[in-house]
Amino acid sequence: CSPEGLHSEAVVxxxxxxxxxxxxxAMxxxxxxxxxHLRHHLPGERRDEVDPLEEYTCLWQECGFCSPESPADLVRHVYFHCYHTKLKQWGLRALRAQPDVSRCQLDFQSRNIIPEIQENFxxxxxxxxxxxxxxEWFYRHVEDHSFCSEYKAAGKENHVVLCGWKDCDCSFKGRCKLREHLRSHTQEKVVACPTCGGMFxxxxxxxxxxxxxxALDQQRFQCSHCSKRFATERLLRDHMRNHVNHYKCPLCDMTCPLPSSLRNHIRFRHSEERPFKCDYCDYSxxxxxxxxxxxxxxxxxxAYRCEFEACSFTARSLCSIKLxxxxxxxGDSEPRYKCHVCxxxxxxxxxxxxxxxxxxxFKWPSGHPRFRYKEHEDGYMRLQLVRYESVELTEQLLKDREKRGEALDGSPDCVVLSEGEGNLRGIVLEAPAEPSPAENRAGERQAAPQHAAACSAAGPERRINSSVPGQPASGVCFGPVPARRSAL
Structure with a gap:
């Protein structure tokens, strides 16, 4: 049950x-x-004594952290360096155990940049x-709770162990699963990159x-929806799940792929709350x-300087520099956005x-505040004409709009792909071995019709079905209806 099997191994x-x-x-x-080091570095007899004129600087190599608030902030920060050092050692051991995985190519000087810890754990x-x-002591303490968690009977033979975290009613068949679950509450990481310091x-x-x-020429797996490339098929599958919308806004027809995206949408589109306030004026x-x-x-x-040579323009705001x-x-930039119509x-x-x-x-799709553009093989950005929604969500949208007496997005030509056709697909850029003439003839007889969610059939590309298990994707295509076009 130890994170990735590394707890038992000695580290330096x-x-x-x-x-x-x-x-x-040992930790x-x-x-x-x-x-x-902290006792010698911090002023005063007590670590929590505050001198309003004192700044508390971290001397950890390649860090540069400085707290003007309290020595307690520095103590918490430096102890996180200790924990981070252990995770980087586990990352080094993990790489040694996987010789087929290359080394991180990012900047080594960022290896000791750690997140800002604003309060105690x-x-x-x-x-x-x-x-x-x-x-380190916090995560060990929480792990101890998992050993003391009570079992609850579930039927005659099965028992489950309960999560005792605040507002959580999850249960698990074993303590190992409970410990893994607790990391979702504590945000504990179990390994860090020894090169760049990233935690995972x-x-x-x-x-x-x-x-x-x-390297780009080795990224053989390409998403058919946005053309991004990936080194492995699994990375492509994980990526393509982000194109499928599973969550609908209760206040409009906006659909999102993630709960966090939906929360952000509601906050920006339907809430008047402005919790972030400027200390120098009335702006919020x-x-x-x-x-x-x-x-x-x-x-x-x-704060901003023009990046063009021979131009000395400066500005205090991002808006001004963009203007x-x-x-x-x-006029100095090449036009990258092209109309797909004209x-x-x-x-x-x-x-x-x-x-x-x-x-x-053209009109924006119902619930969506803007158009989205996709980069094509010729380098131009063109209008994204398809969005993907799970079959369950599409059925919900259809029912909602039928109750309101509306067609989907107001377009009679809108097509909802069937469950069998609507799965997102990816392509392998490297052609597989040439099929036999008999296989070619059989493939021609069984070829499926083209549709918006599939890759181009040109060339011997292997397609990868990437729908979420149990939640097939449905592509929603917006056809060219005069004065009623919708796109995403």
Whole structure:
């Protein structure tokens, strides 16, 4: 049950505090050593004493973290370095055990950049609520809860073990499964990349992180929907699931592939709440990214500089620099957006959107606030004419619109592909062995009709069915109906 079978193996934990070269074989010894660095580094007799004029800087190599708030922030941060060091050692061992997996090609100098830890790690197991500043002790503490979890009878012979985390009623057939489940509550990672420092929930995701860096000419598996390429068939399958919408907004006809996408849609389209507020003026917004963009306007120094040579323009906001590019340098860029109806080209997607709506009378699909564009083999971005929805969701949409007396997206020519036809497909770019003449004749007799969700039949490409098990995808095609066109 240990993460990826690595708990039992010895590791070499090297301290990277300033010029220290200390090494330990156990986390208890390693954390105790790092605690000595903290005692010498932090001012005052107590770690939680606060000097309003003091800044607390991390001396871990290639880190650069600085906390103006409290020494407790630095303590928590440095202990995470200890935990991160262990995960990187597990990543190194995982790579040694898989000689067919190459090394990460990303920047080695980012290996010690760790996430910002804003508060202590709090255990939310029932009646516990213990707090930890060291993630290693926190995760071990939560694991101890899994050993003490009560069994509950389920029938005459079967028993299940219960998750005691706050607001969770999950149950499992064994404690090993419970421990894996608890990581979804604690966000515990079990391995990190020794090169770039990225952390992962399992070895499979770690190896995928490396395989995605494969040279383009070796990425043989291509998505038929967006043309992205992947090194393995499984990566392609995982990717194509993101094209299938399974969740519908309760307030409109918007459909999304993920619950998080649906939450973001509701927040931005149907909620007036603006929880992110500027400390310098009355501005408020719905997300942190917009707030950071706004804060640039309060900076004394310009945050943005024009990237074109011989241009010295600077701006305090992203909006201003984009406006500058549009007014001054738009002619310097090659037009990448092409109308699929009349082949007129544009440098920006917004201009193509205006063209499609005014010139060709296209309309946005119900519930969707914009058009989406897909890069084709010739390098041009063209309108995405198909969206994929699970069969269950398509049936729900049809029933909802029948009750309202509407056709799907208002288009009588809209086609809902059948369950057998509608699965997303991928292609293998390298041609397989030439089939025999008999196989060719049999294939010609059994060839299925082309449809929007399938790849082009030209060439000997092997197709990969990638629908989610139990949830086949249904492609929704929007046909060329004058004044009623819809697209996505």
């Amino acid at each position: 934990l090297r301290c990277e505090w300033a010029a220290c070269s200390y090494a330990a074989a 208890e010894e390693f954390c105790g050593h790092v605690a000595q 709090l255990c939310l197991w029932e009646y516990c609520e213990r707090s930890f500043d060291n993630p 929930a399992n070895n499979t995701k770690f190896f995928d992180h490396i395989r995605r860096q494969t 917004c719905k997300n942190l990214i917009d707030l950071r963009k706004h804060l640039d306007t309060h900076s004394k120094e310009p 500058h590019y549009r007014k001054v340098h738009e 082949d007129k080209c544009f440098t920006r997607g917004n201009n193509l959107t205006v063209h499609l709506r005014k010139k060709h009378q």
